[in-house]
Amino acid sequence: MAITMAGLNVAYALLLAGFTAIAIYVQVTSSTLSFPLSTGTTVLTIILPLLAAVNFFGTDLLKRTLPRRASASLTLQLYLPVVLQLIQGVLTVVLATLTAEGLEPVxxxxxxxxxxxxxxxxxxxxxxxxxxxxxxxxxxxxxxxxxxxxxxxxxxxxxxxxxxxWHASMQRSAGLDFAVALAVGIFQLVQLALFTVRSSKGGWASKRYGRTIQSIGSGPSDRLLGDGTANDDDDDDEDTSPEGNNGTSGTHHDYGTTEGGPRVQPSNLGDSSEENTWRS
Known part of the structure; x- marks a missing residue:
């Protein structure tokens, strides 16, 4: 999966570089042939793929480089990507509208x-x-x-x-700028859709949380049944000694005698007239 994502990142970077090269070509051609195209429009078309690259690659870089616990860093991580996406969306719509005007008879x-x-x-x-x-x-x-x-x-x-x-060349240049704006806009919609899908599935945080939940009770003494109750099978599998076959418990508890030493006896319980059953 990591290789696939790396391949997609490389492909996206190459596409954005190609869009930038097309926009630069249109700017140079427009300036050389004195097209009645706004210089601001052609320059902003060059900036648009660069802004898309910042939105695509800059968000992850921002999360990795900024300290996680600083309040200013958290604010940047939350709001800066949203602001950049809004700027890119507005710029795409404006450029698509302006460049489309160059496709009309002029x-x-x-x-x-x-x-x-x-x-x-x-x-x-x-x-x-x-x-x-x-x-x-x-x-x-x-x-x-x-x-x-x-x-x-x-x-x-x-x-x-x-x-x-001259007219045909100008329309071709305007069409290239329009195609760049349209393609960047489509890629932005795809990016937002993928982000929405990852968010709905919980992303990496949800997977990590799931692994944490699955690891609970993984110890030999903490196994859980499907209904959340403790597994008591181990209590039924205690080792039994040969005496256990005669009706005594397999686990023998010796309350305190030592070989060759005095026997420890509890004090008399109940009526003092009763004979102590723990007589030596």
Missing amino acids: DCILEGNWSRLYRAKDDRALERIQDTFNCCGLRSIVDRTAPRGECKNIYKDRHDSCLSP
């Missing part, structure tokens, strides 16, 4: 972004877009090109405008 937004770059004479940003998709201009090969009006003359092999491939 030609007008892209055109506004291109116009802003053209008015700012940011030819470097426009040329990065044109070079990436081997195109010129936005809606036609002569529409607001960079360098101004020279793209068609410089690049004779370019016959397509940039709006369609």
Whole structure:
């Protein structure tokens, strides 16, 4: 079981690392190609898998590292995981909503972004877009090109405008961010479900408590019957001596005679006139 859990932990860590790499790729692509995607959204998408890793692995680490009897440590162990789970859940919903907006048709937004770059004479940003998709201009090969009006003359092999491939690339990037947010949200739900199942079954504490209960009465003199009464079989199996076959008890109690010494006699009981049966 330990090997299985270790394998699951490794697989989960690799998945989160993959999600983080995808989010970083989207951030770099968005910055390079001047997508009208919020930088805050793409950066938070990078943070989301890292927060999920902290929630998944940090809780156990917190329990192992903090002193168990300190009141501040107990407060952290109780409330910090809950707060982090709430933050992750809210962030997942917000990012899924924001990235889903990038999947809708946004030609007008892209055109506004291109116009802003053209008015700012940011030819470097426009040329990065044109070079990436081997195109010129936005809606036609002569529409607001960079360098101004020279793209068609410089690049004779370019016959397509940039709006369609630029739009498709932006939608793909937004879709990747949306997939990251959705996948992290699903993993969080699975994690909470597994935690609920472990809690309902009692977890390690319940197993330890069960082992403690089973160990009660495990000693040779403390055996218990199913109804909780003591086992008296040992009392019936006492060793008997040969005299025990003649009707005497197998366990002989000698109340105090010593060989060659005086016999110890109790004082007279009852009427003093009765003869002592313990006469020497």
